[in-house]
Amino acid sequence: MDVREDCLYSEEHHWVRREDDGSVTIGITDYAQDLLGDLVHVDLPMAGSVLGQGDELAVAESVKAASTVVTPVSGEVVAANDDLEERPEAVNEEPYDGGWIARMDPSEPAELEALLDSDAYRTLCEADE
Numbered sequence: 001m002d003v004r005e006d007c008l009y010s011e012e013h014h015w016v017r018r019e020d021d022g023s024v025t026i027g028i029t030d031y032a033q034d035l036l037g038d039l040v041h042v043d044l045p046m047a048g049s050v051l052g053q054g055d056e057l058a059v060a061e062s063v064k065a066a067s068t069v070v071t072p073v074s075g076e077v078v079a080a081n082d083d084l085e086e087r088p089e090a091v092n093e094e095p096y097d098g099g100w101i102a103r104m105d106p107s108e109p110a111e112l113e114a115l116l117d118s119d120a121y122r123t124l125c126e127a128d129e
Contacts, residue, residue, distance in 0.1 A: 002030040009121035010072040036062040044080040075106040
């Protein structure tokens with residue numbers, strides 16, 4: 001299980017990485033993509049959408065099931081990873097790199113402080129096993 005030190009994590013198994021421009025990149029963790037199985041489609045958010053924490057950001061469809069990806073932070077979607085339309089398997093192959101879901105401009109920075117660091121996320125995953 002790959003848990004990156006430069007990311008924050010939600011209890012719903014989504015990761016958030018702060019970018020230099022103040023935006024955040026969001027995706028599904030390695031742990032979550034392993035549980036989902038091979039992804040066959042990702043329904044991406046529209047740029048310009050304004051979402052609250054916990055709102056539906058995307059839907060990831062695998063050979064096993066469809067899973068809602070909720071946003072760990074409030075804000076405006078500034079970009080979606082359109083490459084996933086052609087290569088949804090990138091979420092399985094490289095969840096923290098080419099498999100990201102969306103970039104957002106967070107409107108409530110304090111929400112980031114409530115997310116789990118890498119050590120706390122590892123502990124959460126170990127408890128689930």
